[in-house]
Amino acid sequence: DVKVTQSSRYLVKRTGEKVFLECVQDMDHENMxxxxxxxxLGLRLIYFSYDVKMKEKGDIPEGYSVSREKKERFSLILESASTNQTSMYLCASSPQRGSSTQYFGPGTRLTVL
Amino acid sequence: EDQVTQSPEALRLQEGESSSLNCSxxxxxxxxxxxxxxxxxxxxEFLFTLYxxxxxxxxxxLKATLTKKESFLHITAPKPEDSATYLCAVRHGGSNYKLTFGKGTLLTVNP
Known part of the structure; x- marks a missing residue:
């Protein structure tokens, strides 16, 4: 079974803090x-990565950055958290070939005060 | 621009009452x-892929069907545990990775 894990289920941070959200997948997927x-508003894509150290902006990248140093791990960074970044954050992974079905993690509910 | 529209936004059913969700x-x-x-x-949670x-x-x-313009998710004799939001997404030929999601249908099945 595909397993995507996220470092925290709930997170509370203060405005201006630097926030790291971590995601790990165990299926050797290229895409995250x-x-x-x-x-x-539904699901909106912030960033994606198709290989280690490779990244592309999604639809709403402003205020976010990402890091992918290892194939299995993809980090989302909020450089200076703001209240409008309070949201549910979802990580997903998919293989590069075949169906490219995306498999999701459990989500991180981030609250910025 | 890719567009995905799901209807209805919310659907309330009695247990055993079959119905369909739409994704155009x-x-x-x-x-x-x-x-x-x-x-x-x-x-x-992933359910189906149709091509x-x-x-x-x-x-x-659950049964999912696909036409050239829409997809239906048919729910036969639903149970309360089928209550959830059902999301539809599409991948187009110009993208190897990106999915465009609809906003979902919130299904509630009452006992």
């Missing part, structure tokens, strides 16, 4: 993704 | 249509 999900 | 899409060169189930506070018009996939009480 970070989304945020907000009521009424 | 506008995409150039469909490379896959995906259905996910999401429980409150959790990540989406071409006429294709059908089944899993327990």
């Amino acid at each position: 993704f970070w989304y945020r999900q907000d009521p009424g | 899409y506008t995409v150039s060169g469909l490379r896959g249509l995906f259905w996910y189930r999401q429980d409150p506070g959790k990540g989406p 071409s018009a006429g294709e059908e996939k089944e899993k327990e009480r």
Whole structure:
């Protein structure tokens, strides 16, 4: 079974803090993704990575950066957290060949005060 | 621009009352249509992938079908544990990776 894990289920941070969200997958997938999900807006892609050290901006990259130093790990960084970044953050991974089905982690509910 | 529209936004059923959820899409060169189930506070769980018009996939009480413009998720004799948000997503021919998601249908099945 595909397993995608995220470092925290719930996180509370203060405005201006630097925040790290970690994601690990155990299926040797090439692609990894970070989304945020907000009521009424659905899932929106922040960044994705198709290989180690490679990344591409998604639809809403402003205020975020990412790091992928190892194939199995993809980190999302909020350089200076703001209240409008309060959201559910979802990590996903997919193989590069075949169906490219994305498999999601359990999510991190981030609250920025 | 790819568009995915799901309807209805919310659906309330009695246990055993069969119904369908709709996902209509506008995409150039469909490379896959995906259905996910999401429980409150959790990540989406993969259900099905459909690739071409006429294709059908089944899993327990769920059956997904695909035409050239839309997909249906049929729920036969639903149970309360089928209550969840169901998400539809498409991948188009110009992208190896990116999915475009609809906003989902919130299904509630009352006992």
